[in-house]
Amino acid sequence: EGLSRIDEALDDGGEILLLMEGTNDINRQISGETIRYNLNAMAAKAEARGMRVVHATVIPHRPDGTGDIENFATRDVQADILNLAESQGRAVVDAFSAFWDEADFFSRFYLDDLPEEDPVGHPNPAGYDLLADAFFPVVRSVLASGSGSGQI
Secondary structure (H helix, E strand, O other), rough: HHHHHHHHOOOOOOOOEOOOOOHHHHHHOHHHHHHHHHHHHHHHHHOOOOEHHHHOOOOOOOOOOOOOOOOHHHHHHHHHHHHHHHHHEEEOOOHHHHOOOOHHHHHHHEEEOOOOOOOOOOOOOHHHHHHHHHHHHHHHHHHHOOOOOOOO
């Protein structure tokens, strides 16, 4: 659904598009190929408006949620996003690894309860701080360099 909403979001303007999409697509078993195509199309729309794009991988699905509870598809999409960013010369934040590499990350960085409207799991405040820490150096680098390349 991000591709159908991107034009409206881009109408607000800006210098950089932070593009972190795909969790719900994975949960709905949309192919990684389709996710990659849609992410690239959204990024191209932003670039056509003169914006720089920072791709981001999605965070791991909770094991007590629905969909990709083993994170096999999420890891595949992680690789797709990393490869997409590299092939297009865009910056990328590996949010998946930022969580996955932390001990006890589900208990430390995710909301305690899994509401019905959140079948894959969202971060708690500490998780959003972890995301901010992952994004900050990449966005700072993009702003400082004036280019789209960079990774964390």
